[in-house]
Amino acid sequence: MSHQQQLTAYVHALISELVKNGVAHAVISPGSRSTPISLLLAEEEDIQLHVHVDERSAAFFALGIAKASKKPTVLVCTSGTAAANYFPAIVEAKISRIPLVVLTADRPHELRDVGAPQAIDQLDLYGKHVKWFMEMATPDSSPGMIRYAKTVGARAIAMAKQHPSGPVHVNIPLREPLIPDLDNLEYYRLEEQKKTSIQIQTGEFILSDSYFQDLVSTLNKKEDRKGIIICGEINNEEFFAKVIKLAGQTGFPIIADPLSQLRSKSADKEIIIDTYDTFLRNEKVKSLLKPDVIIRFGSMPVSKPLTIFLRENEQAKQIVVDGGSGYRDPNQLTTEMVYCEEGYFCEKLTSVISHCSLNHYLNKWIEINELTKKELMQTAEIQEISEAKLFHSLGELIPNDAVLFVGNSMPIRDLDTFFHKQNKEVTIVANRGANGIDGTISTALGVGVIKQPLFLIVGDLTFFHDLNGLILSQLYQLPITVLLINNNGGGIFSFLPQVELPRHFELLFGTPLDIDFKHAVEMYKGEYELIKSWQDLQMLFQKSNFTAGLRVWELQTNRERNLLEHRQMTNRIQKVLDQLV
Amino acid sequence: MSHQQQLTAYVHALISELVKNGVAHAVISPGSRSTPISLLLAEEEDIQLHVHVDERSAAFFALGIAKASKKPTVLVCTSGTAAANYFPAIVEAKISRIPLVVLTADRPHELRDVGAPQAIDQLDLYGKHVKWFMEMATPDSSPGMIRYAKTVGARAIAMAKQHPSGPVHVNIPLREPLIPDLDNLEYYRLEEQKKTSIQIQTGEFILSDSYFQDLVSTLNKKEDRKGIIICGEINNEEFFAKVIKLAGQTGFPIIADPLSQLRSKSADKEIIIDTYDTFLRNEKVKSLLKPDVIIRFGSMPVSKPLTIFLRENEQAKQIVVDGGSGYRDPNQLTTEMVYCEEGYFCEKLTSVISHCSLNHYLNKWIEINELTKKELMQTAEIQEISEAKLFHSLGELIPNDAVLFVGNSMPIRDLDTFFHKQNKEVTIVANRGANGIDGTISTALGVGVIKQPLFLIVGDLTFFHDLNGLILSQLYQLPITVLLINNNGGGIFSFLPQVELPRHFELLFGTPLDIDFKHAVEMYKGEYELIKSWQDLQMLFQKSNFTAGLRVWELQTNRERNLLEHRQMTNRIQKVLDQLV
Structure with missing residues (x-):
């Protein structure tokens, strides 16, 4: 077989196996060395292709697609710094457990560390930030090597999906000439059809029945079980119904982080607690709500007051359930770390624990939650453009079935404080693995490939950091509505101790950009609106159908006034909570 | 001592030592964990601070400053993906041998791998792409630990500078509270003054006199020494005069890559050959110019015809001289790899080799170079906007003493072909370590911190990739004039075999962005001009003084017509060269 035939058979085998194992999207950045991979992917009918020149943004876009589809997404780039640009998204994917299959083209061995153009050391390029790395052999179409290429494809997918999901990296050295044999593709397809694909089946962590019996006997020791359930981000849809059943059976309130998705379609579910970020700042309340047992699922919640509450309740039995066998407990308060599939844990515990008869403790949580929410409702009275009110209004403004991507830094915290249980279905998404402000627009647009209508709420620095991501909306006619909070x-x-050091504050921390973002939106042929009043914003929401294009609605706020507004509100509510008995 | 005092004394000791060892610039990205590092750097009078929110761009900016100043530049960021964004520039710095000192703030040990916010595994984050990694101890002000902090500072600088220069990474775990004791800074300064700084002296590779005697006896074997000298990029100003002397003594022409800086102030130096990228495509010429000896300095040249010429002359003794002890020879044609300081090598060889009396071979190179240049001059006759003519005109247009940053992909190749020896002093800079299209604007602006007037010539994809870098011009009033070649x-x-596959060409390789860059320039408050004629361009060069602000002059070209133009010119000149005897 010729070089071209060997190249084609080998790369085709790898890609076919990725497709057979369920890959539906590939994000490609242009390059020469990666030519056979890109061209053969383009020939796959079952793969939706996205091409983006900025690899940093491309990787976050793939992350978004994988996040929303819950399936491994393929990334392809050429050799050199292109691959290094993937690094931030890969780091995020590893921590937030999102499956990515990164295929980097590489120079063959004889062109490494000899000053060849676009040749960098790509072996273990992402270090400990990928779950699995494979340096492939150079193309070879002997039956054993075709089987090897297929196995690498199947293993890449299996490793990316296996709990905890995450990124894997396959490095593929390719020699010139790089053009595959597209004219005879039918032949390679037929050859491939003769072969079986490789199936890798991975189980889940499941604990024994006796474990649950023991757990129940511990929990039943006290008559009035003072327990709470905490749900952070968890990428498992079947889990929701199961944890609500568990809560009902045990009488434990569910502290629902915005990323738990439990604030969606749950306005009437009293057991779901959503204003704890405000009321857990109050000493009186915290003493009233001291728990004996805490069962926590998913990633660490956003709320700092909640984290402090956990730290202050070292006396409680703190159980962390993690089907991905990580160790998500920054305070090391866990008394029992449970590696068990979360849904199974809920079902099993529900089936063996007795129904809670005394609900004093639960009722206290519900009462305080309602009281706090009533106070927070006053946010609606704010007349001027305000960050707090924006987050408070979102539930009303955003259409049913929407997906809301939330920027890190302040937006996710404000969302936690001001965005409560809805009867609408609103999916909340954020990059909370490493909490970076990078790649936010691109990740949101990736989510938008799978789910629409898409809303993104971000601050100006986060928006600026990933401005290049906006081109994806233009190139792929991806609808997105950006609520841009510009406090320059x-x-x-302003909420951290740094604010007390005025000497270098604006230079090092305030960092105003002084940018008129209208120009950026025009560059990407979007619609730009500067929101001057709440009526403006309501009108825009009413008249838009969100089915096409890029919309950026900017709200200009003031950092100092925002700090003051937050402080005044907190102080006011604290006074109300102080009255509690 | 309190936590705050220990923190201050420790971080201050590290930073003072960096300053004492010659650091003059620090590029900081805002963040909370890095607060003590940033604030204490801001208090250093001898450090010029630059703050930039996009860490990818910030790192390339630091790379540019270090490239132009030839001194280690400090980078500071907070923990998390911020640090991962530095990766592309670090990879480039490693290969192109640019000294960077990367200081990443990190969570302390107890917050690692436990789901704490913004905590990623930063140990060996950049793998083999930094020369040296040090995970520091947490702050401690005991005398031994202060000495340790100072030693880390001194070693970081020494390692970054030592040949081959490159990036180093110091990871600094910091516990809250993070605010240093700025009120008593005078105390820490006085303490620091009592201590001596640590000096690390590194020598150069120098070969013995007997080596040079042996080399000369090999070179003298033939009567008519057919030798050539090739100079790629080399970051050593004293080298230029020495290599020209060596050429004069040996009678070897110098093949001068654009990044060798030997095309500057050398229009009258016949021995410098600058049109080889064109004439080495000709078989006849190549047979006339077969060398016996090749002595090569610096990085691999840009020209592909030159690389092929080297490969076709395996019979020649190919000597590669590298003071940085790398292995820059993608074709593995080296017969002698010489690890010796390049200037010393030239001086020593010049002093021991006899003066060349027969110059037939040299004269042939000069004759062909002149003939080719005469033919290339016809580029000046092109009337429409043309990429070839733009590069051909640069020498005339650009003011004396300018620095010209050249984008990768086509611009550096076109510059190689069409930009010849000047009497002006024009410094040519590019990112030719990994030849990426990323970070180009930022690196150029970093160079512009040290040297002005600054010109950048780039294509639209490269310009787009690093658009965020433009804000540095706005924030720091850094003058830059961008010649933007927009072929969409x-x-x-279009010059690669991919062009023969029309089916996916535009999708995977053509990748048109369809962007009106005028908006981007307006966003950064720059001046934008669409160049419609050569008169326009000349007028703009005449009336500008290049002392302030951002200017983007866009030339819209056509990829297909450009390919045709290049091919026609090559064919025409090949016919002329075929006539040679």
């Missing part, structure tokens, strides 16, 4: 700089630092 | 996509692929 890093709003979060 | 990846022009280089």
Whole structure:
């Protein structure tokens, strides 16, 4: 077989196996060395292709697609710094457990570390930030090597999906000439059809029945079980109904982080607690709500007051359930780390634990939650453009079935405080693995490939950091509505001790950009609106159908006034909560 | 001592030592964990601070400063994906041998791998792409630990500078509270003054006199020494005069890559050959110019015809001289790899080799170079906007003492072909370590911090990739004039075999962005001009003084017409060269 035939058979085998194992999207950045991979992917009918020149943004876009589809997404780039640009998204994917299959083309061995153009050391390029790395052999179409290429494809998918899901990296050295044999593709397809695909089946962590019996006997020791359930981000849809059943059976309130998705379609579910970020700042309340047992699922919640509450309740039995066998407990308060599939854990515990008869403790949580929410409702009275009110209004403004991507730094915290249980179905998404402000627009647009209508709420620094991501909306006619909170700089630092050091504050932390983002939106042929009143914003929401294009609605706020507004509200509510008995 | 005092003394000791060892610039990205590093750097009078929210761009900016100043530049970021964004520039710095000192703030040990916010595994984050990694101890002000902090500072600088220069990474775990004791800074300064700084002296590779005697006896074997000298990029100003002397003594022409800087102030130096990228495509010429000896300095040249010429002359003794002890020879044609300081090598060889009396071979190179240049001059006759003519005109247009940053992909190749020896002093800079299209604007602006007037010539994809970098011009009033060649996509692929596959060409390789860059320039408050004629361009060069602000002058070209123009010119000149005897 010729070089071209060997190249084609080998790369085709790898790609076919990826497709057979369920890959539906590939995000490609243009390059020469990666030519056979890109061209053969383009020939696959079952793969939707996205091409993006900025690899940093491309990788976050793939992350978004994988996040929303819950399936491994393929990334392809050429050799050199192209691959290094993937790094931030890969780091995020590893921590937030999102499956990515990164295929990097590489120079063959004889062109490495000899000053060849676009040749960098790509072996273990992402270090410990991928779950699995494979340096492939150079193309070879002997039956054993075709089987090897297929096995690499199947293993890449299996490793990316296996709990905890995450990114894997396959490095593929390719020699010139790089053009595959597209004219005879039918032949390679037929050859491939003769072969079986490789299936890799991975089980889940399941604990024994006796474990659950023991757990129940511990929990039943006290008559009035003072227990709470905490749900962070968890990428498992079947889990929701199961945890609500568990809560009902045990009488444990569910502290629902915005990323738990439990604030969606749950306005009437009293057991779901959603204003704890406000009321757990109050000492009186915290003493009233001291728990004996805490069962926590998913990633660490956003709320700092909640984290402090956990730290202050070292006396409680703190159980962390993690089907992905990580160790998500920054305070090391866990008394029992449970590696068990979360849905199974809920079902099993529900089936063996007795129904809670005394609900004093639960009722206290519900009462305080309702009281706090009533107070927070006053946010609606704010007349001027305000960050707090924006987050408070979102539930009303955003259409049913929407997906809302939330920027890090202040937006996710404000969302936690001001966005409560809805009867609408609203999926909340954020990059909370490493909490970076990078790649936010691109990740959101990736989510938008799978789910629409898409809304993104971000601050100006986060928006700026990933401005290049907006081109994906233009190139792929991906609808997105951006609520841009422009306080001209890093709003979060006004809430940190740094603000007391005026000497270098604006230079190092405030960092105003002084940008008129209207120009950026025009560059990508989007619609731009500067929101001057709440009526403006309501009108825009009413008249838009969100089915096409890029919309950026900018709300200009002021960092100092925002700090003051937050402080005044917190102080007011604290006074109300102080009255509790 | 309190936590705050220990923190301050420790971080201050590290930073003071960096300053004492010659650091003059620091590029900081805002963040909370890095607060003590940033604030204490801001208090250093001898450090110029640059703050930039996009860490990818910030790192390339630091790379540019270090490239132009030839001194280690400090980078500071907070923990998390911020640090991962530095990766592309670090990879480039490693290969192109640019000294960077990367200081990443990190969570302390107890917050690692436990789901804490913004905590990623930063140990060996950049793998083999930094020369040296040090995970520091947490702050401690005991005398031994202060000495340790100072030693880390001194070693970081020494390692970054030592040949081959490159990036180093110091990871600094910091516990809250993070605010340093700025009120008593005078105390820490006085303490620091009592201590001596640590000096690390590194020598150069120098070969013995007997080596040079042996080399000369090999070179003298033939009567008519047919030798050539090739100079790629080399970051050593004293080298230029020495290599020209060596050429004069040996009678070897110098093949001068554009990044060798030997095309500057050398229009009258016949021995410098600058049109080889054109004439080495000709078989006849190549047979006339077969060398016996090749002595090569610096990085691999840009020209592909030159690389092929080297490969076709395996009979020649190919000597590669590298003071940085790398292995820059993708074709593995080296018969002698010489690890010796390049200037010393030239001086020593010049002093021991006899003066060349027969110059037939040299004269042939000069004759062909002149003939080719005469033919290339016809580029000046092109009336329409043309990429070839733009590069041909640069020497005339650009003011004396300018620095010209050249984008990768097509611009650096066109510059090689069409930009010849000047009497002006024009410094040519590019990112030729990994030849990426990323970070180009930022690196150029970093160079512009040190040297002005600054010109950048780039294609539209490269310009787009690093658009965020433009804000540095706005924030720091850094003057830059961008010559933007907009052929709406990846022009280089039209020159590669991919162009023969029309089915996916535009999707995977052409990748048109369809962007009106005028908006981007307006966003950064720059001046934008669409160049419609050569008169326009000349007028703009005449009336500008290049002392302030951002200017983007766009030339819209056509990928297909450009390919045709290049091919026609090559064919015409090949016919002329075929006539040679």
